[in-house]
Amino acid sequence: MTAAAEGSQPLSLGRRQRTSLLQSEAAQGFALISPTFIYALVLLVVPILVVVAHSFWTQNYLTIDRTFTLENYRIAVTEPIYLDLLRRSLWISLLVSFFTVVLAYPIAFYISFHGGRHKGLWLFLITIPFWTSYLLRVMSWKVILGYNGVLNSGLMGLGIISEPSTALLYNTSAVVITLTHAWAAFAILPIFVSLEKIDRSLIEAATDLGDGPLRRFLRITLPLSVPGIVSAILIVMIPTVGDFVTPKLVGGKDGVMIANAIQAQFGKGANWPLGAALSVTTMLVVTAMAASTVLIIRSAARMAR
Amino acid sequence: MPERSQNDRTMIEISHVTRSYGAFKALDDASLVIREGEFFSLLGPSGCGKTTLLRMIAGFDNPTSGTIAVDGQPMAGIPxxxxxxxxxxxxxxxxxxxxVxxxxxxxxxxxxLGAAEEKRRVEEALAQVSLTGLGxxxxxxxxxxxxxxxxLARALVMRPKVLLLDEPLSALDKKLREQMQVELRRLQQAVGIxxxxxxxxxxxxxxxxxxIAVMFGGRIAQVxxxxxxxxRPVNRQVADFLGGMxxxxxxxxxENGSSLVVDTLGFGRVKTEKPKAFVRNGGGATLGIRPERLRVLWDDASSKFEVAGRVIERHYFGExxxxxxxIPGLEKPLSxxxxxxxxxxxxxVGAPIRLAYDPDALVALAD
Incomplete structure (x- = not known):
């Protein structure tokens, strides 16, 4: 009896301490995020550090010379081809984010303000294209935009053009069209959420104070949905700069983007450090572009009073 | 508070307004005239149609039938x-x-209006609601x-013909609410809207x-x-909603044109004023008396009109x-x-008690 009592005493104490530790809110929080955190650390932070490290090294045929150098960055920011590709990538992603938001906004607006009881159904319908793989969706744009594609046949059938146009596929606009379609849903959702959060009595108040539909949209709805627009732009802009499947499949020679060059350096070019330097440069430039876009939109919203 | 001179000019005329949602009538044949410069309240429990009526005056909802006119101008079709x-x-x-x-x-x-005039009017409105300096x-x-x-300032600055207030004080705590009641009344007298x-x-x-217009179930019961x-509530429902009865x-x-003589068990034979909406329903009627119109008679004090009974419950409310x-003979105890x-x-509790009343305080109620 005594022995058992002595034995159980420290055990129960230890258990009590452990529960109190787990009950602290901070500990619970860390416990909750730790799997994701470790995952992100191993698969995101470490690879980025590896890339950054490589960007300061030199490729020496099959081996890597690990002496610190900025030569790769010099090439990345002075070589015309890379500058050109970077500029084009940024332009394409800017266009894609612009068109995506412009096309997504009315859809989000409709669902939020006129969706009635069927909001859930509408949102569900929007996700349906995402049930097929991204690659298949890009390929289907090839079928639509191609020489013997749906669009060309249609236009010819209507007698608008007499022979198939080659201007539709394998250029920048093909990339923009494809990417805009691919990212639409990702832009609709944040805009929808920000529109849903707008208290409808604010819109009634604006009406009551004399504003018609257009004025109250510009003065109330639009400024209050800016957070949604900003996150939509960020969600679309950042990944599209680095996209390389779409330009490869529908971009042709005019649609090549920076990611295709980076991929080439890590692949056929066999110059990892240069590829790494291009990646880091791209990341920094995208960050700067995204930040300035956000600032411009926010100040534009402030002007709209 | 000085009484503001009121005129008899009609500001709002609501005639036979009905608002139906399918079979449900949120407002049922409501007619009302509101005068210029009047502080008018729509009072009733939730779902009585008061907010529906207010929103129809504002233009956020439209009557299914009937018309609303503001300052002589019909509002149909005006957004x-x-x-x-x-x-x-x-x-x-x-x-x-x-x-702000x-x-x-x-x-x-x-x-x-131009920057200067706009600023002047904003300042003026902020001063009216005591928010000067918080712009x-x-x-x-x-x-x-x-x-x-x-x-309030945002609406007043527009100098409307009619200011509509949708439960403006319900979100405030009791003290602030009472203070705002006085301020709102004073403000209304000052601006005359x-x-x-x-x-x-x-x-x-x-x-x-x-x-006040008291409303129940989409209908206006008394104005x-x-x-x-x-x-002088017109019926039991109104009497019950406004305070205790x-x-x-x-x-x-x-029964004759303007008065009614009734027999009661506790209060004996009473002659009362006949309410306008009184409809005789057989030989019975209901009399009402407010709890504060019954007075406790202490010791030897007596009154020409009194009832005797026994205290069965006591609730303390500070003041x-x-x-x-x-009361023997009454089916329900008096409060x-x-x-x-x-x-x-x-x-x-349990003590015998005598209560004095004024026969004028007894009102006949239509059921």
Whole structure:
């Protein structure tokens, strides 16, 4: 009896301490995020550090010379081809984010303000294209935009053009069209959420104070949905700069983007450090572009009073 | 408070307005005339149609049938943004991305008054609601009371013909609410604009209004001054909604044009004024008497009109005590409120008690 009592005493104490530790809110929080955190650390932070490290090294045929150098960055920011590709990538992603938001906004607006009881159904319908793989969706744009594609046949059938146009596929606009379609849903959702959060009595108040539909949209709805627009732009802009499947499949020679060059350096070019330097440069430039876009939109919203 | 001179000019005329949602009638054949410069309240429990009526005056909803005219002008087909009315919303609806000044100037911006005139009017409106100096405050830096004042200033600055208030005080705590009642009434007297207040709070309506419309189930039950509504409710429902009321069963002995003579068990034979809407339903009627119109008779004091009974319950409310008194012959005990200056809070439960009343306080009620 005594022995058992002595034995159980420290055990129960230890258990009590452990529960109190787990009950602290901070500990619970860390416990909750730790799997994701470790995952992100191993698969995101470490690879980025590896890339950054490589960007300061030199490729020496099959081996890597690990002496610190900025030569790769010099090439990345002075070589015309890379500058050109970077500029084009940024332009394409800017266009894609612009068109995506412009096309997504009315859809989000409709669902939020006129969706009635069927909001859930509408949102569900929007996700349906995402049930097929991204690659298949890009390929289907090839079928639509191609020489013997749906669009060309249609236009010819209507007698608008007499022979198939080659201007539709394998250029920048093909990339923009494809990417805009691919990212639409990702832009609709944040805009929808920000529109849903707008208290409808604010819109009634604006009406009551004399504003018609257009004025109250510009003065109330639009400024209050800016957070949604900003996150939509960020969600679309950042990944599209680095996209390389779409330009490869529908971009042709005019649609090549920076990611295709980076991929080439890590692949056929066999110059990892240069590829790494291009990646880091791209990341920094995208960050700067995204930040300035956000600032411009926010100040534009402030002007709209 | 000085009485503002009131004229008899009609500001709002609501005639036979019905609003149906399928088979449900939110408002059923409502007719009402509201005078210029009047503080008018729509009072009733939730779902009685008062907010529906207010929103139809503002233009956010349209009558299924019937007409609404503001200042002689029919409102049918005129959208909310072109109506000479402004509204203070229940949630206040302060624009969160604008500061106080910009909120108040919101409706003026469209009128293109010029910067100086716009600023002058904003300052004036802020002064009216005692918010001078807070113009640069952000919408998120305001207390509940301040938000309410901004909403008020934003509507008043438009100089509407009619100001509509949708339960403007319901979100405030009791003390602030009572203070705002006085301020709102004073403000209305100062600007002379017709105010229409929607409320479910009877005391709010009684304290602030020139006239009150009491509504139940989409119908207007009674339109009268606060005093008349309280003292001469037309029916049991109105009497019950506005404060406490003791109901006593009575037998009609004699009925003529303006008066009614009834027999009751507790109060004997009583002659009362006949309410306008009184409809005789067999030989029975109901008499009502307010709990505060029954007075406790102490010691040897006596009254020409008194009833005797026994205290069965006592509830203490600080300044008053609420007694429940059983009277032989009455099917339900009477409820009595007595101020605590003579020790009503010390009357033991079970004690015999005598109550004095004024026969004028007994009102005949239509069922």
């Amino acid at each position: 909310a943004n072109r109506r000479p009315t402004n509204m203070v919303f229940q949630s206040y609806a302060i624009f969160p991305h604008l500061n 000044e910009q909120n108040v100037a919101y409706g003026l911006r469209r009128l293109r 640069k405050r952000g919408a998120h830096e305001l207390s509940g009371g301040q938000r309410q004042r901004v909403a 017709t105010f229409i207040l929607v409320t479910h709070d009877q005391y709010e309506a009684l304290a602030m209004s020139d006239r 009268a001054s606060p005093k008349e509504i309280y003292q 003791n109901f006593v069963k009575a037998e009609i002995v004699e 008053i005590t609420h007694l429940i008194v059983e 009595v409120t007595e101020t605590n200056d003579f020790g009503a809070d010390d009357i033991p």
